[in-house]
Structure formats: C-alpha cells, structure tokens
Amino acid sequence: MKLILVTFLLLYSTLNSQDGHEWIKKGINSTDVKVRTECFSKAEKYYSKSPTTKRRKVDKDNLKSDIEAFTKVIKLNKFSAKEMSFVYFIRASTNYKLKNVDETISDYSKAIEGYPKFIEAYRRRSIPYYLKKREIQNALKDYDKVIELSPNSAIDYQMRGMLRQGTKDKKGVLADYSKIIELKPKDIQGYDLRADYKLLCGDKKGAIDDCTLYIKAMPKDAKGYSKRAHYKSENKDKDGAIADYTKAIELEPENLSLYTVRGLLYAEKDEYDKAKADMKKAMELKTKKK
Numbered sequence: 001m002k003l004i005l006v007t008f009l010l011l012y013s014t015l016n017s018q019d020g021h022e023w024i025k026k027g028i029n030s031t032d033v034k035v036r037t038e039c040f041s042k043a044e045k046y047y048s049k050s051p052t053t054k055r056r057k058v059d060k061d062n063l064k065s066d067i068e069a070f071t072k073v074i075k076l077n078k079f080s081a082k083e084m085s086f087v088y089f090i091r092a093s094t095n096y097k098l099k100n101v102d103e104t105i106s107d108y109s110k111a112i113e114g115y116p117k118f119i120e121a122y123r124r125r126s127i128p129y130y131l132k133k134r135e136i137q138n139a140l141k142d143y144d145k146v147i148e149l150s151p152n153s154a155i156d157y158q159m160r161g162m163l164r165q166g167t168k169d170k171k172g173v174l175a176d177y178s179k180i181i182e183l184k185p186k187d188i189q190g191y192d193l194r195a196d197y198k199l200l201c202g203d204k205k206g207a208i209d210d211c212t213l214y215i216k217a218m219p220k221d222a223k224g225y226s227k228r229a230h231y232k233s234e235n236k237d238k239d240g241a242i243a244d245y246t247k248a249i250e251l252e253p254e255n256l257s258l259y260t261v262r263g264l265l266y267a268e269k270d271e272y273d274k275a276k277a278d279m280k281k282a283m284e285l286k287t288k289k290k
Contacts, residue, residue, distance in 0.1 A: 066094050085114030089121055096124070101132045122146045123156075126163075136166050154183045158193060165197065173197055181213075188214055188223050195231065204235040222251035226258060238265050256285035 092107030108125035161176030180190030211228035229244035263278030
C-alpha cells in the first residue's frame with residue numbers, strides 16, 4: 001500500500017500545469033467573448049487527453065492573491081456554466097498548492113458540476129481524495145469516470161489499477177494492467193506492472209510468462225530479458241536467470257548493472273571465475289563512463 005501511495009504521488013508530483021492555467025487566466029481577463037471562448041477551448045484541449053507532466057517552479061508568494069482574484073471572478077458570475085468550471089478548476093489547483101484540501105475538492109466538484117465532461121477535473125479531484133483524505137473509493141469513482149470519458153489513455157488505467165491494488169480488487173487490477181498492454185503492446189510498462197502484481201500475489205510463473213510475452217513483442221529490447229531474469233531469480237531458477245541476463249548483455253553490452261547482477265548470481269553458484277570476470281567488466285564500464 002505504501003508503494004502504491006508513493007507511486008501515485010510521484011506520477012502527480014508535477015501538478016503545475018501552467019500552460020493550461022495561462023489559457024484560463026487569459027480567458028478570465030478577456031472582455032472579448034470570442035477570445036475568451038478560444039482561450040477556454042485551448043485549455044480544455046490541453047487538459048483533455050492525459051495527466052500533464054511538466055514540472056514548473058511555483059511562486060507561492062502570489063498564490064493567496066490568485067485565490068482572491070479567482071474568487072472575485074466567481075462572485076461576478078459573468079461567464080457561462082462551462083466557462084465558470086474553468087475558473088473553479090484553476091482556483092482548485094491553486095488551493096491544492098496551498099494545501100487547502102477541502103477547498104480543493106469543493107472547487108473541482110464545482111468545475112465538474114458546470115462541465116460534467118471535464119476529464120482533468122476528475123483526475124485531479126482523485127488526488128486529494130486519495131493522497132490527503134485516504135478516500136480511495138471516491139478516488140476510484142473519479143477514475144471510473146475518467147476512463148468512461150477517455151477510454152484509450154494507458155496512464156489512466158495505470159492509475160486506476162494502482163488504486164484498485166489498495167482495495168484488494170485482484171481481478172480489476174489485472175484487467176487494468178491488461179488494458180495497458182492492449183493499448184501499448186510494444187511498451188514494457190503494462191507487462192511490468194502486471195508481472196509485478198502477479199509476483200506480489202505469489203504468481204511467480206505468471207510474472208515470468210508476462211515477461212515472455214513482452215520478449216515476443218519486442219525481442220530486441222534488453223529490458224524484457226533483464227526483467228524475466230529477475231523474476232526467474234526470485235523463483236530460484238539461477239541458471240534461467242543467468243541465461244536471460246546473458247541475452248540482455250548481448251543486446252546492451254555497455255549496461256554495467258547487467259554484469260553486476262549476473263556476477264552475483266555466478267557467485268551464488270560458486271562460479272567465482274565468472275563472477276570475477278563480470279565484476280571486472282562492470283568496473284571497467286563504470287570507469288569508462290566517468
């Protein structure tokens with residue numbers, strides 16, 4: 001559960017979506033209906049696809065004054081319901097930076113009320129629900145809605161899958177991670193998530209099988225072999241693990257970590273000459289990279 005929490009936090013640690021926010025601010029400050037509509041449309045397009053991941057420095061000194069400005073706009077109530085949803089949205093995002101949890105949730109809820117198809121508002125409301133209030137069911141409801149509105153975003157299935165891990169919904173977790181594989185069959189992320197979860201559930205063979213599926217899809221990617229080697233090692237299959245690390249080294253001969261882990265396995269098998277050779281190679285690569 002702690003790992004899920006940390007991963008969820010890391011995925012959303014880059015919450016400062018200034019590009020979208022700037023379009024909203026420009027729309028708020030415009031007296032031209034056409035310009036305002038264009039700005040809000042650009043903001044909506046920016047937020048509509050998948051969680052934003054740009055890291056920007058936040059000027060916290062101005063956050064409270066921003067809240068006051070947005071509140072004045074809300075009180076004037078001069079925009080349409082959909083336009084007002086963007087104002088609530090940006091105030092919610094600002095409240096989140098100020099750690100005003102209840103206000104954040106309330107404002108995102110207002111944004112959704114004014115525009116029920118506001119995908120990013122559901123995504124972001126799930127954050128304080130889960131990270132701050134530990135209301136996992138409410139966070140899940142938001143992600144159910146996100147996926148209903150945008151069914152082809154792999155990262156949304158990843159987020160919901162991690163949330164479901166916290167509810168012990170094994171079938172749901174596997175379904176979400178399988179959907180990631182369906183959407184991105186040549187990306188290791190889905191296979192990796194599903195394999196790790198299977199291993200967590202005690203299904204070591206299932207974890208190995210998922211790596212084999214990825215290797216079939218991407219036979220020239222060393223990551224598939226190194227991951228399968230790891231799972232084979234967990235399953236006490238040292239010879240199988242060594243064989244996979246050897247294949248990974250063939251594909252990535254400059255990857256010093258592969259020599260290190262293979263060397264450790266050789267040492268566990270009392271094959272010290274091979275272990276020393278791998279450690280020596282790893283040190284050579286480390287020195288070369290300096």
